[in-house]
Amino acid sequence: MQGTFYVVGVGPGDPGLMTLKAVRILEKCDVWFVPSAFKHGDSMALSIVSGEVSTEGKTILTHHFPMKLVHRGKDPDPEVTAAWQEAATIIIDQLRAGNDVVFPTLGDPAIYSTGYYVCETLQKSGADIKVEIIPGVSSIGASSAAAGLPLCLGDERLVVIPATFENGAMRDVLAQSDTVVFMKVHKVMPKLVTLLDELDLLDKAVLVEKSSLGDQKIWTNIRDAVDRDIHYFSTILVRKQ
Numbered sequence: 001m002q003g004t005f006y007v008v009g010v011g012p013g014d015p016g017l018m019t020l021k022a023v024r025i026l027e028k029c030d031v032w033f034v035p036s037a038f039k040h041g042d043s044m045a046l047s048i049v050s051g052e053v054s055t056e057g058k059t060i061l062t063h064h065f066p067m068k069l070v071h072r073g074k075d076p077d078p079e080v081t082a083a084w085q086e087a088a089t090i091i092i093d094q095l096r097a098g099n100d101v102v103f104p105t106l107g108d109p110a111i112y113s114t115g116y117y118v119c120e121t122l123q124k125s126g127a128d129i130k131v132e133i134i135p136g137v138s139s140i141g142a143s144s145a146a147a148g149l150p151l152c153l154g155d156e157r158l159v160v161i162p163a164t165f166e167n168g169a170m171r172d173v174l175a176q177s178d179t180v181v182f183m184k185v186h187k188v189m190p191k192l193v194t195l196l197d198e199l200d201l202l203d204k205a206v207l208v209e210k211s212s213l214g215d216q217k218i219w220t221n222i223r224d225a226v227d228r229d230i231h232y233f234s235t236i237l238v239r240k241q
């Protein structure tokens, strides 16, 4: 019988924030297809999972997905589509061999996760595949909890946006929302700090680095982080109220 493909959110870093369902599915699947952002690099999702679930006896297939901007509605970089395509081919082979395959993904799969691109590629392949998505604790909630800041209350509007996109879009969301969550901030701190300063919002911004992990850091003066080599696991919350 053909296996099932599971995309499982593994939370923001603390293995204790993995759901019981995530753990159960990781335990039952013999094949773990783990994403890595760097060629021959470690998988961040795998490092979270292996803090809670034994990897003994598992076939671990690490696959590199290049970190390049994807604009929805436009053709992605060919290197990116090639990685999705190769992933889909490997996963289909495993499923046809009767193996259940799990794709652990950082935080929640619904938020900027490669897991959904892989699912789309599987669907487009025409193969008849059973897919299940298991939600996880997002780094957005974890960052909010770490900073002790709610994201939205009452009739407030919340927007989530990657800070890697053009300033125009970020300006618009800052004008129209009560809280903005900026993700993927680690490489674009100078331009983001300049923009927030221009809009007089610097004192409303909090940077949360490595939320939920032992070395989590909260930066209330985000200017201090501009010249630092902050971690990829960094999110900025701007709450205007």
Ligand SMILES: C[S@@+](CC[C@H](N)C(=O)[O-])C[C@H]1O[C@@H](n2cnc3c(N)ncnc32)[C@H](O)[C@@H]1O
Pocket: 012, 013, 105, 106, 107, 108, 109, 110, 111, 112, 113, 137, 138, 139, 140, 142, 143, 182, 183, 184, 185, 186, 208, 209, 210, 211, 212, 213, 232, 233, 234, 235
């Ligand atoms: C590709 S997105 C994945 C988001 C993930 N699906 C989620 O639900 O949290 C990666 C971004 O998530 C944020 N992130 C992930 N883990 C984090 C953590 N532990 N603390 C703060 N931000 C984190 C950072 O902004 C990072 O650049």
